């Protein structure tokens with residue numbers, strides 16, 4: 001049966017988290033292209049990316065919508 005897996009694939013919350021992660025990545029890429037980032041700025045951006053990644057991982061683990 002295909003019905004179940006296709007409905008599970010369109011998880012809104014996961015989409016939102018993925019968007020968040022790609023936004024963070026895009027922003028840090030753009031910023032570092034514009035100018036040299038200070039170490040503190042880069043660390044803050046890294047941390048934000050890791051947080052977004054962890055949220056996505058947690059969501060997968062709890063929700064299981066990628067299985």
Ligand SMILES: [Zn+2]
Nearest residue numbers: 011014063065
């Ligand atoms: Zn989900």
